Amino acid sequence: MHPNAYSLVHAAAATDKPAIHVVFSTPLKKVTKQYAFFPSLYLPRTSTNLFETILQSSTFPKHQCITHAQSLQIIARDFLELKKIAFSIFAQTNYLPLLVEPERQFLLTQKWRYFQAFDEQFKPLPYSFTDAQLPGFVEPIYATLKSLHVHNPKMQAEWNERITCAHELLHPITEKLLTLNEKVEMSLDNQLFSKQMPLPIETATPIETIQWSVAQREEAKQRIITTPLDAEGKCSCCIPRSFMEAHVLPHSMVKATTTQDGLYIHTQHAPTSQQFHAAQPGKEKREARAKEYALNHYPLGPLVRNQTITLPLQEAIQEMRTGNVKIAFSPAEAKWKCRNETPFALQAAQQSMHQRAQLHAQQQNALLQPYMTQFQLYYTQFAAQDPRVQLHVQAEKLSQQVQENMPWHLIRGDTKWRSKSLTNSLLIG
Numbered sequence: 001m002h003p004n005a006y007s008l009v010h011a012a013a014a015t016d017k018p019a020i021h022v023v024f025s026t027p028l029k030k031v032t033k034q035y036a037f038f039p040s041l042y043l044p045r046t047s048t049n050l051f052e053t054i055l056q057s058s059t060f061p062k063h064q065c066i067t068h069a070q071s072l073q074i075i076a077r078d079f080l081e082l083k084k085i086a087f088s089i090f091a092q093t094n095y096l097p098l099l100v101e102p103e104r105q106f107l108l109t110q111k112w113r114y115f116q117a118f119d120e121q122f123k124p125l126p127y128s129f130t131d132a133q134l135p136g137f138v139e140p141i142y143a144t145l146k147s148l149h150v151h152n153p154k155m156q157a158e159w160n161e162r163i164t165c166a167h168e169l170l171h172p173i174t175e176k177l178l179t180l181n182e183k184v185e186m187s188l189d190n191q192l193f194s195k196q197m198p199l200p201i202e203t204a205t206p207i208e209t210i211q212w213s214v215a216q217r218e219e220a221k222q223r224i225i226t227t228p229l230d231a232e233g234k235c236s237c238c239i240p241r242s243f244m245e246a247h248v249l250p251h252s253m254v255k256a257t258t259t260q261d262g263l264y265i266h267t268q269h270a271p272t273s274q275q276f277h278a279a280q281p282g283k284e285k286r287e288a289r290a291k292e293y294a295l296n297h298y299p300l301g302p303l304v305r306n307q308t309i310t311l312p313l314q315e316a317i318q319e320m321r322t323g324n325v326k327i328a329f330s331p332a333e334a335k336w337k338c339r340n341e342t343p344f345a346l347q348a349a350q351q352s353m354h355q356r357a358q359l360h361a362q363q364q365n366a367l368l369q370p371y372m373t374q375f376q377l378y379y380t381q382f383a384a385q386d387p388r389v390q391l392h393v394q395a396e397k398l399s400q401q402v403q404e405n406m407p408w409h410l411i412r413g414d415t416k417w418r419s420k421s422l423t424n425s426l427l428i429g
Contacts, residue, residue: 005117005125006031007132007141010172011103013037018077020106024118025132027140033122037106038064039079041086041097042071042198044231054092060085070231071198078102098199098416100189104170108194114166114173115391127363128167129391145387156390164395168356168402180401184409187402188417191349192229200230200419206412207423220426221407227251227425228344229417233335240336243313243329250314251425252334256325257308263324264289264301269312270427273297276309350406357399364392 006024013020020037023030043051051072055065061081066073076082079102090096100108107113115132117125131142139147141163148156162173169186171178178186209217233249240248264286267273277286277298286298293299300309311319313334319325337344343351367389371379383389410418411426 004120005130006119006122007130008112008114008116008118009132009134011107011114013079013102020103022106024122025134027131027133027142030133031122035106035110037102037109038075038077039082039100039102039105040073040075041082041099042068042073042193042196043089043097044095044198044201045070045072046201050093051089054089058088058092060088068196069235070229071196073196095201096199098189098193100193103172104190105193107170108190113168114170115163116167128360128395129163129388134173142387145390146385149385149387149390160390160394163391164398167391168395168398180405181409181413183398184402184405184413185415185417187353188349188406188409188415191352192345192417195345195348197229197231197345199416200422202420203416204418204420204423206418207426209412217408220411224410224422224426225346225350225407226344227346227422228335229346230419230421232344233337234331235336235338235340235342238336238339239331240334241329243317243327243334245336247337247339248313249335249337250312252313252336253310253424254313254316254327254333255308255330256311256316256319256327257306258303258325259305259323261304262301263303264299265303265309265311265315265319265324266293266295266299267297267311267315269315269424270297271424272310272312273300276300346406346410350403353399353403353406357396357403360392360396360399364389364396367392 004026006026008022009025009030010023011020014034018036018038019034022033022035024033025031045051045067052065055063055072055074061076061084063077063081063085064075066075074082074085074097076085083099086097086099112124113128115129117127117130119125129141131140133140137144145156145159148159158177161177165171165178165183166173169178169183170190171186207220209220212220228249238247242248243252243254274297277283282302285302289295289301290298303309309325311325316325316327320327367386368379368383371383371386375382405413409415410422
């Protein structure tokens with residue numbers, strides 16, 4: 001371990017200039033450094049250029065707009081002006097962008113973490129949880145946690161939780177403890193903000209899963225993580241020439257034209273069934289057919305020749321093969337997986353937490369080796385007194401929790417990242 005390592009213990013936005021004050025500490029001293037910083041938010045890119053038009057035609061605080069593949073980045077002088085822009089957009093569109101506090105934005109941009117180690121030039125070092133002096137602590141972190149281990153294990157566990165949430169989620173230790181739902185949501189905020197992803201325009205309520213089997217639950221958890229967000233699935237390097245290409249996603253919604261009169265299509269896609277049944281005539285016939293064939297959803301029909309309907313791609317292909325419909329290819333309707341094997345944002349977020357868990361397991365094992373050599377079978381009782389070991393144990397557990405709960409959180413949890421298109425992909429097939 002670096003003998004003179006500093007630990008990043010605090011960050012705060014300046015009140016009089018576009019800057020972040022960062023506090024680095026050792027057990028004996030602390031240093032405050034100032035870094036220039038301008039906070040951002042991300043807006044969706046739409047086919048109608050809705051947000052570009054609003055930003056050009058309305059009076060907003062001075063800002064810079066940068067166009068990315070998935071979003072529009074709005075950069076303001078300070079967080080107050082950024083919030084004015086966000087709430088002005090909300091007043092005009094009912095869309096509120098994700099507002100990440102400036103301190104957390106700064107750490108995400110720098111790829112720094114609370115309780116990360118830094119050298120004497122304040123450059124990051126490849127390890128975590130070095131000793132430091134925290135405000136309000138009589139002794140440095142290590143000594144405090146060792147004392148709590150003996151005299152107040154419950155409080156020690158709470159401080160381990162606070163420190164590791166600060167490290168993994170960039171949640172300041174001075175704020176309240178997080179619930180599991182809040183941990184997963186904050187992780188999503190951090191991961192997707194770093195990838196310049198905007199919140200969806202249309203969010204969705206939790207999916208009704210009470211009738212799902214165990215197999216359906218596991219399939220849905222895997223599918224939602226590998227499904228693109230609204231801004232994804234349209235890379236310019238892999239534009240398909242046909243819906244039959246392997247990298248086109250099977251839950252792409254496509255327009256199909258019927259080839260005969262009196263046709264019924266037994267879709268398994270609940271939103272398509274519900275929308276058609278609510279808007280089209282012939283409800284009694286659909287209800288009778290659903291009862292006759294014991295269908296889970298109302299069929300589409302009765303249809304007439306050359307009627308245009310929307311179906312999930314895999315269903316449209318099946319109907320095309322039986323001669324019931326024709327599909328006119330349009331890249332605008334399809335979504336596809338990049339052939340360069342770049343994961344979609346949700347999968348990348350889950351993989352990132354898996355990597356964090358592995359990193360803490362490795363650092364934990366390295367710290368345990370001297371105890372195993374010296375104490376052999378009794379090493380665990382001595383290692384339990386080492387705050388570095390226990391912090392890595394807690395950080396590994398936290399990363400695993402977030403990774404494992406992320407899919408179900410997107411299906412059933414309290415989240416602003418669940419879009420209608422994301423949930424619709426789970427209701428196909």
